[in-house]
Amino acid sequence: MKPSFQPDIRLLIEGIPYPTMILDTEFRITTMNRLLEAMTGYARERVLGLHGELVVRSNIGNTRGQLYLQVLQSGEMVSVKGDILNCYRRKIPVQCTISVLNEGDGSTCGLLVIIEDISTHEKRTRIGVREFDSVELIGHSPKMQKVFDMIPLMAYSDASVLITGETGTGKDKIAEVIHQQSPRARYPFIKINCGALPLDLLESELFGHVKGAFTGASRNKLGMFKMADKGTLFLTEIGDMPLSLQVKLLSVLDDRKFRPVGGEQSVSVDVKIIVATHRPLREQVKNNKFREDLYYRLNVLHIHVPPLREREDDVRYLLDHFLEKYTRALKKTIVGFTPVTMQTLLSYHYPGNIRELSNIVEYAVNMCRRKKINKDDLPSYLFENHAKEDEELTVEKMPEPTSAAESTTDRQTIPAPPDGGDSWPDIERRMIIDALKEHGGNRTETSASLGWGRMKLWRKMKEYALLK
Amino acid sequence: MRKLLIPVQGDFVAPRFDLATEILIIRYEDTELIGEPRTIIMEQASEEELCQMIVKEHITDIVCGGIEDLHYNFLAWKKVKIFDAVIGDWKTAMDKALKGVLTQGEIILEHGKELSL
Numbered sequence: 001m002k003p004s005f006q007p008d009i010r011l012l013i014e015g016i017p018y019p020t021m022i023l024d025t026e027f028r029i030t031t032m033n034r035l036l037e038a039m040t041g042y043a044r045e046r047v048l049g050l051h052g053e054l055v056v057r058s059n060i061g062n063t064r065g066q067l068y069l070q071v072l073q074s075g076e077m078v079s080v081k082g083d084i085l086n087c088y089r090r091k092i093p094v095q096c097t098i099s100v101l102n103e104g105d106g107s108t109c110g111l112l113v114i115i116e117d118i119s120t121h122e123k124r125t126r127i128g129v130r131e132f133d134s135v136e137l138i139g140h141s142p143k144m145q146k147v148f149d150m151i152p153l154m155a156y157s158d159a160s161v162l163i164t165g166e167t168g169t170g171k172d173k174i175a176e177v178i179h180q181q182s183p184r185a186r187y188p189f190i191k192i193n194c195g196a197l198p199l200d201l202l203e204s205e206l207f208g209h210v211k212g213a214f215t216g217a218s219r220n221k222l223g224m225f226k227m228a229d230k231g232t233l234f235l236t237e238i239g240d241m242p243l244s245l246q247v248k249l250l251s252v253l254d255d256r257k258f259r260p261v262g263g264e265q266s267v268s269v270d271v272k273i274i275v276a277t278h279r280p281l282r283e284q285v286k287n288n289k290f291r292e293d294l295y296y297r298l299n300v301l302h303i304h305v306p307p308l309r310e311r312e313d314d315v316r317y318l319l320d321h322f323l324e325k326y327t328r329a330l331k332k333t334i335v336g337f338t339p340v341t342m343q344t345l346l347s348y349h350y351p352g353n354i355r356e357l358s359n360i361v362e363y364a365v366n367m368c369r370r371k372k373i374n375k376d377d378l379p380s381y382l383f384e385n386h387a388k389e390d391e392e393l394t395v396e397k398m399p400e401p402t403s404a405a406e407s408t409t410d411r412q413t414i415p416a417p418p419d420g421g422d423s424w425p426d427i428e429r430r431m432i433i434d435a436l437k438e439h440g441g442n443r444t445e446t447s448a449s450l451g452w453g454r455m456k457l458w459r460k461m462k463e464y465a466l467l468k
Numbered sequence: 469m470r471k472l473l474i475p476v477q478g479d480f481v482a483p484r485f486d487l488a489t490e491i492l493i494i495r496y497e498d499t500e501l502i503g504e505p506r507t508i509i510m511e512q513a514s515e516e517e518l519c520q521m522i523v524k525e526h527i528t529d530i531v532c533g534g535i536e537d538l539h540y541n542f543l544a545w546k547k548v549k550i551f552d553a554v555i556g557d558w559k560t561a562m563d564k565a566l567k568g569v570l571t572q573g574e575i576i577l578e579h580g581k582e583l584s585l
Binding site for chain 2: 041042046047049050051053054055057059063064065084085086087089090091140142145313316317320
């Protein structure tokens with residue numbers, strides 16, 4: 001008589017190349033392989049006889065063994081995606097496959113549970129909070145979670161996205177993540193600061209130019225719109241875009257076509273537009289500084305990034321993150337902040353938001369010579385009186401330094417504009433007035449000090465209504 | 469006085485901190501229970517809300533099952549003593565915690581005891 005086939009179950013499941021366990025009909029663990037021991041962090045001997053769900057702590061809808069029961073009753077295999085939390089406090093994305101085990105006579109004797117670690121696969125496709133860590137987008141406060149929840153929705157739409165929020169809140173990072181999450185991710189992500197360039201240059205940068213379009217245009221230039229074809233164009237500080245260019249932008253958004261500067265033929269583009277600004281665009285519309293039609297065209301999908309003072313829960317996480325980042329970068333062994341330092345940092349209002357917080361931590365890590373960051377290691381301005389802070393706040397609210405102006409102009413010495421405006425034309429107008437004052441109205445000296453020819457000065461003065 | 473929080477599921481310590489909806493809060497002093505354990509039923513599982521509740525309630529100790537590193541570190545930072553990865557019935561776990569003999573990752577096996585998950 002042929003002997004019955006009775007393999008050694010333990011040896012059998014060791015041969016399965018995935019973490020695997022066998023449960024009895026009451027869902028108690030009868031055996032598990034080494035891969036599952038490694039995944040859960042529990043030795044087989046310790047957990048034999050325990051309910052499977054207590055050891056493989058998943059979120060696959062198996063509360064009170066519901067999924068096990070479903071498979072046992074239906075006899076049909078189930079494969080579900082989810083995650084497990086192991087005893088090393090690690091959350092592992094898994095694909096869990098549960099199937100019934102039958103005896104030779106056909107009666108059910110238990111369940112075979114295979115738990116595949118899909119973290120490497122998930123890294124490419126997962127949409128969640130932790131994925132954004134790589135671009136330093138960190139936030140656990142409800143307001144930030146709301147922002148994170150919106151990102152995948154915005155990524156899968158070709159509609160324009162408007163990101164608003166104060167300076168330093170991470171608008172650029174969010175734009176980057178939206179692009180990375182979108183089907184356009186393998187195409188270019190081009191960023192351009194609309195407040196950083198004067199009108200003529202911005203138009204040429206955005207739409208390109210043809211050879212001979214203007215003096216110095218010695219060759220054809222593609223322009224950012226064309227360079228971002230099939231990808232994403234991120235226009236930051238859109239509130240500073242000159243009105244005349246706003247018309248052209250609106251036309252591109254409507255027709256998906258534009259003409260390069262000096263060109264005769266239209267160029268078609270397929271670009272997702274993300275814009276960001278720290279200015280209240282609605283007010284800019286009211287003040288005729290931003291076109292209403294463009295505002296509505298851009299404001300299809302809107303994300304508002306909350307300032308750090310509205311995300312108090314996140315300050316600790318961010319402090320921790322930047323401390324770790326700079327400690328590692330500077331190869332120091334700082335383990336944390338002293339309680340007094342922490343209190344100071346938590347009670348500070350961060351007008352410059354995350355950018356400021358990051359700078360403070362970087363400064364402190366550089367200054368610190370002990371194991372913990374002390375109050376003395378923090379920048380001294382944190383301890384100055386409120387009046388001073390308010391003063392600094394006013395300076396912070398001055399326009400963002402433009403890359404063109406940054407190198408030549410100390411932003412803190414720019415006086416407030418008489419009309420309260422702070423777009424590039426306002427700054428340029430102010431620069432001309434200041435230079436004229438300085439040179440007693442002498443236009444030759446003024447133009448020389450600005451590095452312009454007299455003709456350009458005259459043209460600019462006419463443009464800004466500075467001529468009598 | 470100390471305050472112990474245990475996320476529970478049936479008779480057991482809830483397998484996952486982030487998925488728990490039933491929470492026990494126990495006040496105790498010198499191994500002695502003060503009053504009855506208070507039960508809080510959360511509308512939906514949320515680790516963030518749970519963390520906020522822990523801070524708000526001035527919880528000093530936690531006994532739980534699996535907890536993510538992020539939340540563990542946050543709570544440890546808040547000076548909360550955490551016994552995580554505990555498997556077993558919550559009553560025994562509570563008794564052991566009160567007596568100061570519970571250990572992190574402990575598996576409490578009470579043979580012959582009828583428990584429901």
